[in-house]
Amino acid sequence: MAGRRFSIITETDARQIEPGTTVELEPKGHVTPLAADTLRARRVTVVASGSADPALPADLAPVSPIRRVTIGSDHTGLAMKAALVAHLRQQAIAVEDVGTHTTDAVDYPDIAGTVARSVARGEADAGIMIDGAGLGSTIAANKVRGIRAAMCLNVTLARYAREHNGANVLALGSTLVDTATALAIVDTWVTTPMKEARYVRRLLKVRRLEERF
Secondary structure (H helix, E strand, O other): OOOOEEEEEOHHHHHHOOOOOEEEEEEEEEEOHHHHHHHHHOOOEEEEOOOOOOOOOOOOOOOOOOOEEEEEEOHHHHHHHHHHHHHHHHOOOEEEEOOOOOOOOOOHHHHHHHHHHHHHOOOOOEEEEEEOOOHHHHHHHOOOOOOOEEEOOOHHHHHHHHHOOOOOEEEEEOOOOOHHHHHHHHHHHHHOOOOOHHHHHHHHHHHHHHHHO
């Protein structure tokens, strides 16, 4: 999971770390403020020394921090999607809105599949999909290899979905949560990393199930 190990990470160090990778910080180690900004921009995850397992594939844990999001919704989620797009962009997160863009009825699997494929291909760090209950989109997105979609009704589930289960697609139900709750869920979801090797190790078993069946 992790690569290099540091006692201090400076701006120069941060610029030399490969984007999207994970590095370890020794006990009482330090990351300079400029380095922290660069690490976020390069989507580098910093974990405590000893918490990573070098035997695990580097691409198991979801990208953190999330800087690129693909978002979609069916016709029931237009207002919520618009609010989330504006909110994420205010946080300097790049957002691709893949529709739908009208109130005409559409089928959620089509859009959920587009969101999921974007994440699976590495075109986005994470995906967000909205339909009436969020359940259908969760099922559809999880049919795409490499996707771990979770439907979340509150911030606790959002934190667990990321920290414990490594979710890379978030599904929301526009009839089950209001927009204010959805914003809080998304804020928790995009800022929660998956750091502990014991949780990442379980994702390897999930991947093996996916590959086997």
